Amino acid sequence: MTTATPTRPRERDAFESDIDRVRAALGAGTRPSRPSVISQSFTFGWRALLKIKHVPEQLGDVTMFPIMFVLMFTYLFGGALAGSVTEYLQFLLPGILVQTVVMITMYTGHTLNKEIQRGTFDRTRTLPIWQPTVFIGALLGDAARYTMASTVILTLGLILGFRPDGGLPGMVLGTLLLLVFCFCFSWIWTALGLIMRSPEALMGASMMIIFPVTFVSNIFVDPSTMPGWLQPIVEWNPVSLLATAVRGIMAGDAPMFEVMWVLAASVVLISVFAPVTSYIYRRK
Numbered sequence: 001m002t003t004a005t006p007t008r009p010r011e012r013d014a015f016e017s018d019i020d021r022v023r024a025a026l027g028a029g030t031r032p033s034r035p036s037v038i039s040q041s042f043t044f045g046w047r048a049l050l051k052i053k054h055v056p057e058q059l060g061d062v063t064m065f066p067i068m069f070v071l072m073f074t075y076l077f078g079g080a081l082a083g084s085v086t087e088y089l090q091f092l093l094p095g096i097l098v099q100t101v102v103m104i105t106m107y108t109g110h111t112l113n114k115e116i117q118r119g120t121f122d123r124t125r126t127l128p129i130w131q132p133t134v135f136i137g138a139l140l141g142d143a144a145r146y147t148m149a150s151t152v153i154l155t156l157g158l159i160l161g162f163r164p165d166g167g168l169p170g171m172v173l174g175t176l177l178l179l180v181f182c183f184c185f186s187w188i189w190t191a192l193g194l195i196m197r198s199p200e201a202l203m204g205a206s207m208m209i210i211f212p213v214t215f216v217s218n219i220f221v222d223p224s225t226m227p228g229w230l231q232p233i234v235e236w237n238p239v240s241l242l243a244t245a246v247r248g249i250m251a252g253d254a255p256m257f258e259v260m261w262v263l264a265a266s267v268v269l270i271s272v273f274a275p276v277t278s279y280i281y282r283r284k
Contacts, residue, residue: 040129044137049144051111061107062149066100070156073220081221086161093157094164094247095219098178100153101146102214102239105182106206108142109189113199132278139186146182150175166252174249177262181242184266187273194280213239238265 035043073092078085112135115121124134154162154171164170189206196202216233217240223231234240245258 034128037130037133040133041136041140044134045140045144046137048138048141051141052145061104062145063152066096066149066153067156069096069100070153070160074160077220089157089160089162090164091222091247092220093153093162094174094250095217095243097150097153097175098239098243098246099214099217099219100149101178101182102185102242103210104146104149105142105186106189106203106210108139108186109191109193109196109202109206110199112138112190112193113196113202116194117199131281132274135187135190135274135277135281139183139190142186143179143183146179147175150178164250164252166250170250170252173254174246177249177259178242178246181262181266184269187270187277191273191277191280194277213237217243219243 070093073096074085074089078088078092081088112121121134125131154175166174189202192202192205196205216230217237218234219239223234223240226234241258241261244255245262248255248258
């Protein structure tokens, strides 16, 4: 009959020796400094752009969609509404720019909801970072997509004959105002992306909001041509105020009321929905 020699003390000594070596290796170097909030935000923004690199089909809504809208509405309605395609284009293009970028914002919540379903956000919550940078970075990546869409629309407009009186400075300032508003407006979809149970449900809810707001506006026609009961609804539509501000800046005559309203609305949107999003994220 044989007896086994206990080896547990030897295993324990070897394990402790390995731990000591690991500690010595980790303590030998200088610990890297913690990344700043700005660095964290741009890292997640770059991550959002890398998705486009690997799935370039995502650029369809910022390239083909704007081109289709500009060509369709300009040549279908230009002659009937303004008597001239070129004349109608001067009125239409800033409105189409607003409509396209505002509609693209709803994909922010859709992408976020998909990542939640895949478990990606469960992993990011374990990182030693300031958690709101996850959303800020994602929105910065989306802001790059908004800029792409704006560039496509304005370039096509110039090719077709769009000549705003404000020139290039007016076009740049009008686009910047639109991008600021849409960045803040995207926080609404970010909050909904955390609440909705599926990307499909979120897209359905987004369409129910975006389509009436963008089409019942002054994007396509002057409200003075509409029935009297509809005119005040259209004139006080937030998208109408945004379109009027962008249109006026590009025309070289910025309407101060509409511009100030857009800036104030942007501050209110981000002040309300950014904390709400963070609260839902922490409690989800």
